[in-house]
Structures are given as C-alpha cells and as structure tokens.
Amino acid sequence: MLEVLKSSQQLIKESNMHLVFRLIHKHGCISRADIKKITGLSATTVSSLVEELIADGLVEECGIKDSSTSGRKAVLLQVCADGGYFVGLDIRKNQIIADVFALDFTSVFHTEVPVVPGQNLAMGILHAIGMASRDRRILGVTIGVPGVIDTKNNRLLSSTVLNAEDAADVYQTVFEAMPDVRVILKNNSGLVAYAEKEFGTHEQVKNLVSIDIDDGVGAGILIDGKIYDGGGMAGEFGHMSVDFNGKRCQCGNYGCLELVASIPAILRKTNCFSMSELLSYLESGDKKAEEAISDTAKVLAFGINNIVNLIDPEFIVVGGPIRALGDYLLAPLKKCFDEISLIKNKYIKYSVLEGNPVTLGGAKFVFDSIFDV
Numbered sequence: 226m227l228e229v230l231k232s233s234q235q236l237i238k239e240s241n242m243h244l245v246f247r248l249i250h251k252h253g254c255i256s257r258a259d260i261k262k263i264t265g266l267s268a269t270t271v272s273s274l275v276e277e278l279i280a281d282g283l284v285e286e287c288g289i290k291d292s293s294t295s296g297r298k299a300v301l302l303q304v305c306a307d308g309g310y311f312v313g314l315d316i317r318k319n320q321i322i323a324d325v326f327a328l329d330f331t332s333v334f335h336t337e338v339p340v341v342p343g344q345n346l347a348m349g350i351l352h353a354i355g356m357a358s359r360d361r362r363i364l365g366v367t368i369g370v371p372g373v374i375d376t377k378n379n380r381l382l383s384s385t386v387l388n389a390e391d392a393a394d395v396y397q398t399v400f401e402a403m404p405d406v407r408v409i410l411k412n413n414s415g416l417v418a419y420a421e422k423e424f425g426t427h428e429q430v431k432n433l434v435s436i437d438i439d440d441g442v443g444a445g446i447l448i449d450g451k452i453y454d455g456g457g458m459a460g461e462f463g464h465m466s467v468d469f470n471g472k473r474c475q476c477g478n479y480g481c482l483e484l485v486a487s488i489p490a491i492l493r494k495t496n497c498f499s500m501s502e503l504l505s506y507l508e509s510g511d512k513k514a515e516e517a518i519s520d521t522a523k524v525l526a527f528g529i530n531n532i533v534n535l536i537d538p539e540f541i542v543v544g545g546p547i548r549a550l551g552d553y554l555l556a557p558l559k560k561c562f563d564e565i566s567l568i569k570n571k572y573i574k575y576s577v578l579e580g581n582p583v584t585l586g587g588a589k590f591v592f593d594s595i596f597d598v
Contacts, residue, residue, distance in 0.1 A: 238274075241266060243596045245274045249284055249302050250328070250596075256290050256299035275302060282308040282362075283328070304328045309364040311591055312357050313584030314350060315413060316370045316395075318386050318440065323353040324584035325361065330424075330592075332580065334361075346391045347398035354399065363406055365595055367587030368395060369413035371441060374457045379410045382457060385464075385475040385483070386441055409591050413437070413583045414460045415452040417576075418445025420586030421542050425578055434538045435576070436462060436529070438547035442483045444532070452590070463487065465531065467524050482528050486521050488546055494520075500549045507553045518550065519557050526561035533571055544576030 241264075248260055261271045278284035287303040306327040315322040318340070325334035338353040340346065354366060370392060372384025379396040381387065396410040418435035435445040442463030446453040453459050463483030464476045471480025484490055488500065494517040497503040506514040529541055547554065555575060563569050576582065 241270065242274050242277065245271065246278055246283060246304075247596050249278075250304050254287055254301040254303050256301055258299050260302075284308070306331065308362070310358075310361045311588035312354055312363055312366045313416075313581070313587035314353065314366065314368045315581055315583035315587075316346070316350070316368065316387065316392070321349055321353045322581060322584060323357045324581060324588070325357045326585070326588040328592075330585070330588065332585075346387070347395045350395055350399060351402055354403070363403070365407040365409070365588075365591030366399060366403065367409045367411060367416065367591045368399065369411055369416045369583040369587050370395070371413050371443065373461065374410060374412055374454070376454050376457050381410075383476075407591055407595050409587070409594060411452070411587065411590065412443070412445070412454070412460060414443030414445040414462075415454065416445065416586035416590060417443075417544060417582040418447050418542075418586070419452055419590050420578055420582040421445075421544070421576060422447055422450065423589045424582075424585060425542065425576060430539050432536065432538045433540045433542065434532055434536070435542045435544060436525075437545045437582075438486065438543065439488055439545040442487050446536070446538075448536070462528060462532070465528050467527055482524060485524050486528075491517065491521055500546060504549060504553075507550070515553075518554055522554055522557035523561050525558055526565060529558075529562060529573065530566050533566060533568065537568075539572070541571065541573045542576050543573065544578065544582060548575045 244264055245260055248263060249255055257271050257275055261268050275284065282305055284302055285305040286300050288301045290299040290301050306329045309328050310333065311326050313324050313326065320340055321338040323336050324332055327333050334357055336353060336356050338349055340349055350368065370381055370384065371386040373382045374380070375382050380394065381392045384392065396408060400408045414435065414437050417437050418433060421435045422430060422433060431450045433447045437443045444460045444462030446460050464474065464478055464481045466478055466480045467482045467485065468480030472484055473479050474481035474484055492498065492503065495503050495506065495514050497506065503514060507518065559573055562571060562573060
C-alpha cells in the first residue's frame with residue numbers, strides 16, 4: 226500500500242512539474258505568483274517545482290516583473306533554451322536529414338547523411354543522431370519515415386520509398402542505443418501536419434489535412450488536434466486510386482494518385498529535368514506544360530474532394546517542393562475542386578512553413594509527449 230501511495234504521489238508531482246514547465250514555455254516570461262494563480266497550486270508547491278526545474282537546467286530567471294506597487298518585485302522565469310534539445314529525423318530514399326532544435330524550437334544544427342546502398346539503415350540513423358547530439362543534452366528523438374507503421378510495435382511494415390525490411394527495426398535499434406531518451410517512430414506526413422498546426426497559421430485548428438507532394442504523395446491527418454494514425458495506414462493519400470485502368474503502382478494497386486501527381490510523375494509528363502525548368506516553361510506560356518499541370522490539378526482536386534467528403538477538415542494545406550509552382554498549380558486546383566465539391570470555397574492553401582516540417586514537427590511532437598499534462 227505504501228509503495229502504491231509513493232507511486233501515486235510521484236505521478237502527481239511529475240504532472241504538476243510538466244504543467245509548470247509548459248506554462249513557462251508558453252508564456253515566455255512569467256512569475257511564480259502568476260503560475261500559482263493559473264494552476265491553483267500552492268505557493269510552496271510552485272516554488273519547490275520551479276527550483277527543481279532551475280536545478281535541472283530547464284528554467285532560468287530572466288528579470289523582474291514591472292509593478293506600480295511598492296514591496297518585493299516578482300522574479301520572472303523563462304525556459305533555458307540550451308537546457309535540452311530535440312532531434313527530428315526525416316528518412317528519405319537516398320538520405321537521412323537530421324535537425325536539432327533547442328527548447329525554444331530554434332534550429333541549432335542540421336546535417337544530411339547519404340544512404341549508401343546495402344548499408345544498414347539503422348546504423349546510418351545512429352550516425353546522424355551521433356553528429357546531431359554531440360555535446361548536447363538530447364531529451365527526445367523522432368524518426369519520420371515514409372510508409373505504413375505498426376504503431377503498437379513501432380515497426381515499419383511497408384513503404385514504396387524505403388526497403389521495409391532494412392528499415393523495420395530502426396526504432397528498436399535507436400531505443401536500445403539511447404535508453405534514457407524518448408524515442409518516437411512516426412509517419413513523416415503526420416509530422417508535417419503536426420508542424421502545420423503548431424508553427425503554421427493554424428494554431429486554433431483541430432481538424433486539418435496536410436498534403437505533402439515530393440517524390441511521393443502523402444497526407445497527414447489531424448483530428449481533435451492529434452495525429453490520426455488509424456491502424457498505421459491513415460494518410461496514404463498517394464495510394465488512393467484515381468484511375469482503375471491505370472498503371473500498377475509499387476504498392477500493388479492500380480492508377481494510384483502518386484503515379485500522376487508526385488513531382489517525378491509531373492516531370493516525366495513535361496519532359497523536364499527539374500522543377501525550376503518546369504517553372505520556366507510555365508512562365509513562358511508553354512502549352513504542354515500548362516496542360517500537364519492542369520491534369521495534375523484535376524487529379525489532386527478529385528483526391529482532395531474524397532478526403533473532404535470523408536472527414537471534412539477545416540483546412541487542406543499543400544506542402545513540399547510542389548509549392549514552387551505557385552498559382553500555376555494552386556489556381557486550377559481550387560477551381561476544379563469548387564466544380565466538383567459539395568462544399569464550395571473549401572480552404573485549400575499552400576504551407577507557409579520554412580525549413581523541414583518533418584523534423585520540426587517531430588521535435589515538437591516528442592516535446593509534447595514528454596511534457597504533456
């Protein structure tokens with residue numbers, strides 16, 4: 226009974242600690258008295274928790290609160306940016322991208338490690354983490370992968386981008402190598418959607434779909450502000466069939482959207498070697514390029530309309546390198562969507578996030594998993 230009581234008291238203390246830390250993180254500068262008012266905790270409890278956070282290097286005093294009254298001035302608290310770091314990993318076909326973020330989510334380190342054919346992917350990931358964590362106190366790591374994840378066992382089940390057998394045990398390898406660090410394996414599109422909610426212009430949005438168009442086509446789904454994984458396959462937007470008589474995809478299906486709307490597919494249709502070359506053709510009024518983009522917009526509109534009919538999100542955000550096409554793609558996409566949708570003027574827009582949303586979303590996701598209350 227005594228053991229249970231101690232365990233319960235420890236859980237309450239940790240919950241209160243996380244609550245106080247998140248308040249300091251959210252407000253930037255806040256006094257102990259204001260924390261007491263917001264949380265309802267006693268002054269003694271707040272003082273004790275703050276002292277532990279300071280001793281742990283997570284919080285620091287940052288000045289004196291302005292006051293028109295006489296008497297002792299309240300000391301302000303803020304998060305100590307270099308008190309801990311989070312690593313976000315974006316695993317791609319040919320490279321591993323690693324970004325390190327401080328507690329205030331400023332980016333402090335970036336590296337790109339090539340994936341060598343035949344190399345053990347997990348070892349490559351550990352190498353990237355080792356470079357990222359040098360002389361830094363790492364609190365959490367999120368591994369973003371393109372594919373279907375067994376969320377119960379943290380294993381990659383299938384992917385049209387990665388060799389699923391080579392990547393199946395990346396979580397277990399990293400977890401065993403870093404037992405004192407929170408490690409998370411997530412679909413990269415889900416992390417993009419999370420970054421949109423947390424750092425885009427959608428802070429108050431609870432239901433959002435983020436469509437990422439790059440070498441493949443993926444979708445991250447947020448429902449009630451949380452990443453929706455389903456059984457692990459949620460968000461495989463690129464493998465929605467848009468042509469039953471179309472070519473067979475690597476996934477086994479026919480006429481997948483990814484076969485016609487991914488960047489490689491668009492470049493093949495236009496005989497271009499790069500997005501910049503395609504853009505120059507569009508700017509010059511090239512009819513073949515315009516027709517190819519119009520066809521792509523139409524297919525994407527049909528796919529997005531299916532998503533809207535199923536879950537009716539508040540926003541559809543299109544991200545990835547496809548944004549380089551600007552209104553050449555977005556304008557016909559919106560027009561076609563309005564022509565076929567039951568709900569007109571659904572808010573479809575490009576992402577405004579800079580940098581890598583997979584690594585940023587991953588850093589914030591593992592932060593929230595650690596300090597969630």
